[in-house]
Amino acid sequence: MTKLDIHQIPVMRDNYVYLLHEADAGLTAALDPAVHEPVLEALKQKGWILTHILNTHHHNDHVGGNLALKEATGCTIVGARIDKHRIPGIDIEVSDGEIYALGGAIANVMEVPGHTKGHIVYWFDASDALFCGDTMFAMGCGRLSEGTAEELWTSLTKLMALPDETRIYCAHEYTQANGTFALSVEPGNKALVSRMKEVDAKRAKGISTVPSLLGEERRTNPFLRPDSSEIQQKIGLRSQDNLSIFTEIRNRKDKFNAINSQYFN
Numbered sequence: 241m242t243k244l245d246i247h248q249i250p251v252m253r254d255n256y257v258y259l260l261h262e263a264d265a266g267l268t269a270a271l272d273p274a275v276h277e278p279v280l281e282a283l284k285q286k287g288w289i290l291t292h293i294l295n296t297h298h299h300n301d302h303v304g305g306n307l308a309l310k311e312a313t314g315c316t317i318v319g320a321r322i323d324k325h326r327i328p329g330i331d332i333e334v335s336d337g338e339i340y341a342l343g344g345a346i347a348n349v350m351e352v353p354g355h356t357k358g359h360i361v362y363w364f365d366a367s368d369a370l371f372c373g374d375t376m377f378a379m380g381c382g383r384l385s386e387g388t389a390e391e392l393w394t395s396l397t398k399l400m401a402l403p404d405e406t407r408i409y410c411a412h413e414y415t416q417a418n419g420t421f422a423l424s425v426e427p428g429n430k431a432l433v434s435r436m437k438e439v440d441a442k443r444a445k446g447i448s449t450v451p452s453l454l455g456e457e458r459r460t461n462p463f464l465r466p467d468s469s470e471i472q473q474k475i476g477l478r479s480q481d482n483l484s485i486f487t488e489i490r491n492r493k494d495k496f497n498a499i500n501s502q503y504f505n
């Protein structure tokens with residue numbers, strides 16, 4: 241099993257595209273290429289040749305570069321079988337429970353509906369890397385653009401079952417805004433307070449806060465913490481089931497976004 245060499249490319253306002261390089265086989269995949277030019281530039285800088293595109297879901301800020309990259313490089317495009325009609329240029333369809341091998345680097349594919357119906361993630365176990373698109377963010381989660389809160393909660397529960405040392409390669413730099421909301425529902429969480437200080441310091445210097453570790457998300461991401469008594473108290477839902485509490489946290493985040501119009505997810 242080969243470990244991936246992972247390169248992060250910040251594009252557009254707050255998107256991250258990743259290059260996944262499998263050195264033994266000489267393969268390189270672009271994960272959710274929102275655009276093509278910065279990806280081609282990064283490939284040139286690295287001296288890597290694009291062989292694949294891996295998509296998590298159909299939104300344009302994830303597939304926008306697909307066709308131009310395919311035309312420029314002849315790469316093979318991998319995406320969700322259930323969303324094949326809206327993944328531009330798709331060649332290989334994958335679904336829940338399948339393995340996708342980028343040379344010797346093995347990804348477990350999981351279907352995680354909620355943000356969109358056909359959202360999938362790629363978990364490269366041996367590289368401790370989860371490419372989760374817009375499902376889980378640092379201190380946040382995706383908005384419900386097609387799915388239900390129940391679907392997204394079930395999906396997040398699947399991801400929470402992965403090891404603590406899993407690096408969460410999400411698709412957006414939303415961390416600071418997410419953390420501001422997180423503090424509003426769990427101000428007494430010391431791990432959260434200290435994480436936010438680190439995040440603020442990094443963002444002041446323009447440094448990326450992604451990836452984070454799943455263990456860190458467990459301790460600080462309010463969407464993974466419906467069992468926190470402080471959160472339950474803050475939102476006025478004591479001793480209810482996790483789904484009801486998660487749903488209310490998601491509702492509150494939507495209201496928070498509406499007030500702070502610079503926030504999207």
Ligand code: ZN
Nearest residue numbers: 297299355374
């Ligand atoms: Zn999206």
Ligand code: FE
Nearest residue numbers: 299301374411
């Ligand atoms: Fe997105």
